[in-house]
Amino acid sequence: MSAPRGNQEATAYDVIVLGAGPVGQNVADRARAAGLSVAVVERELVGGECSYWACVPSKALLRPVIAVADARRVDGARQAVTGRLDTDGVFARRNRYVTDWDDSGQALFLKSIGADLFRGHGRLDGPRQVTVTRDDGTRHTLTARHAVAIATGSRPNLPGIPGIEEARPWTNRHGTDSSTVPARLVVVGGGGVGVEMATLWQGLGSQVTLLARRRLIPRLEPFAGELVAQGLSESGADVRIGAQVTALRRPDPEGPVTLTLDDSSELEADEVLFATGRTPATSDIGLDTIGLTPGSWLDVDTTCLVNGVEGDWLYALGDVNHRALLTHQGKYQARTAGDAIATRAAGQPVDDAPWGDHATTADQHAVPQVFFTDPEAAAVGLTAEQAEQAGHRIKTVDLDFNAAQGANLYADGYRGHARLVVDLDREILLGVTFVGPGVSELLHSATIAVAGEVPLKRLRHAIACFPTVSEIWLFLLTAYQRDQKTPETAPA
Template sequence: MSATSDNQTGGIYDVIVLGAGPVGQNVADHARAAGLSVAVVERELVGGECSYWACVPSKALLRPVIAVADARRVDGARQAVTGRLDTGRVFARRNRYVTDWDDTGQAEWVKSIGADLFRGHGRIAGPRRVTVTGDDGAHHSLTARHAVAIATGSGPALPDIPGIEEARPWTNRHGTDSSSVPARLVVVGGGGVGVEMATLWQGLGSQVTLLVRRRLLPRMESFAGELIERSLTEAGAEVRTGVQVTGLRRPDPAGPVTLTLDDGGELEADEVLFATGRAPATGDIGLDTVGLTPGSWLDVDTTCLVDGVDGDWLYALGDVNHRALLTHQGKYQARTAGDAIAARAAGRPVDDAPWGDHATTADQHAVPQVFFTDPEAAAVGLSAEQATGAGHRVQVVDVEFDAAQGAKLYADGYRGHARMVVDLDREVLLGVTFVGPGVSELLHSATVAVAGEVPLKRLRHAIACFPTVSEIWLFLLAAYRRD
């Protein structure tokens, strides 16, 4: 990565994008497709957190762990699994998928769509103005005719605990770019990052202890966390719920770290990984120059325009608007906002009605998410608790996966659970959750059903192939009809 800009001139553009991760790339692509000139600003690697420290490396590392677990669930294949994972090859596989942290290919893609790439720290300098400071101190002044899109993402939020600086804890970045396996690893946090990191490093050979304040995956149906906790425990990890870390000690930088817990006990590990939330990467991007608070999440309307900024020019996409800290959801917002920017630039009407061309309606109704644990947990829409809390009159339908012949063939003793939450007044789905091996590939069908508000009377005519895991739909719908 060069230290300064790939474009040395600065100047006036229709659209300026802060952040060249998947979200920034998508809004740039849609703006360019509409014929708008675009400048993209990136202070780290083009491709962002997702490409180098989050989605891509974590899934590249998790796949060998899950593949071995799947093989062990099939008689005949189980007997062929005779050794441990080759961690060197697992890390090498990860390195291939992150292109050895070389962003040349993604930088070339940005330029291939006709956008100008500026490398350096971008800061808003007032309405429609951005300054870029390169690593060498060079400055570039950019002006946007129509829009500035903030797509700077988020970073790990570490708790304010005595000794945390001395302990030098891992975050998601250390958890995905490290190439050595700690003998003992404590993971703090039971959300998506926490359970995936516990699954990953236990599979690679660490003795993992997972510390959780409440329960695993607290925003999903409770059975998701229960099944994952059971599986982690069976794999040899220790899961401790209802505990908090109150202090850390690591007097020898090369030695172990000691954790003090709120129950008065202590725990020693070779490394500790905190997965305790995210903070918006908006602390030093000039928000104060347009009346916003540095370091804050940014509230937006349905087209992703930032609230409280006059002139319809400032957009916030992806993690920074705090709607759904998921790459695919940020890319959806970016595509939608990119089209809205183009419409406003051309003076065309903006279709921001629910489910309109320029409305991010799915942010409120049909957000899909998958955690690549063992078993996988996948959900879209509202949980039963969320639906009831929102005032819907619902029916909850639960089915065990072993009802489906396809699941039994997929894995001997297949263990999993499916739930759909039905809006009784309209007879459409408000939410669906699957937990089990391989269920991530079932989720899009549920997303189509929820986003499309497909009537259950019609959905029963969508026939699942025999014998596949997707036969679970037949049993869910049959259970609803019986009830």
């Protein structure tokens, strides 16, 4: 361990956490609950990307858009929707949920659990040591008796397209903190961020063009992207699949941006938003001082302990380990890692036998995700293609949601689709996908079924209330039963 340099202060803690987003806060809370002293280092806002530029503001902005769309699907309510969204009201709602980008409330939470907050840029400086550089240039050295947990998240990945710097593109941050509606917006990227941003800004009044190299939300079942693309097109967006940007121009910083596409055509917009993936925020946190590659994703075990680092002291949680770039998954990992840190700090061996398989399932094979588009797309577990590639013998069960009367009552002419991916050898669910209005609220039941490996013969006796959208479960399981021609001793 290197010694503090110059007149730096030096303070020892049991645990040091780099990053005060939801993931960092959760591991800090878990460690404090175990009686360990904790320092949390944050260079931006306490609460992180999720609280101020991602999950929270995007959903605060999207909800009014979806609420109006839902109202227009119900006769009687449709006639009451007589105007456009009040964008000032929508932005004010967003501002309330991000507390006007004031992080004092979240900083107070850290204080309430007994963690010490250090504001500044934290960098590893050898094993178990972190140097924090404040905005005024002063430095503070922290040493960790037991663990350093990296929870620094990820950043937008901008492609190296000629003219991209001149174009000054939006990223997810501009897409969620802007209070000006561009007349014409091009969204580049058909993943989760791309489709949500396209839904949002089209709903707020932009003329949106969405460019995607392949189908939308490609990690979900193909029908999910097809239905989301249909919904965007019906809302007025121009969805172009198979399009690629090859160059950008914006000679006037206040003027429009011109995009050149791979078919040599050009497209002009007032703003362009790139949603082309994420890169780990690990390039400037001192990984080189412990033999790791700056800017890399960090490989971890089931307790989120970083592989290849001696001494069992370095953990990587959330986006930086690249398992699932989702807040809820990072928080799950933080709880797991916090328990492991406490166990190792007490000098006890970590025996993950009772929960290791479950953790692997929850963190890799039963990851739930929702895209708040119109219609919503929600999925957990494996797609049919992924299951087959993994060597499972499967059957898919597909139904349109109008099979359930609850869906028809939810919205006149309800359009949506559901799929089960069934492991035929064990008769459990490997994956579930729902697409349709309001399906995000169905996802937790699917997650329980997949993560818990609930046998279908038992799942059939989990009765769905009539008349709710969740009745789709009854029809999916009945369709599977009939197709398998399995005799039952009792009605489903």
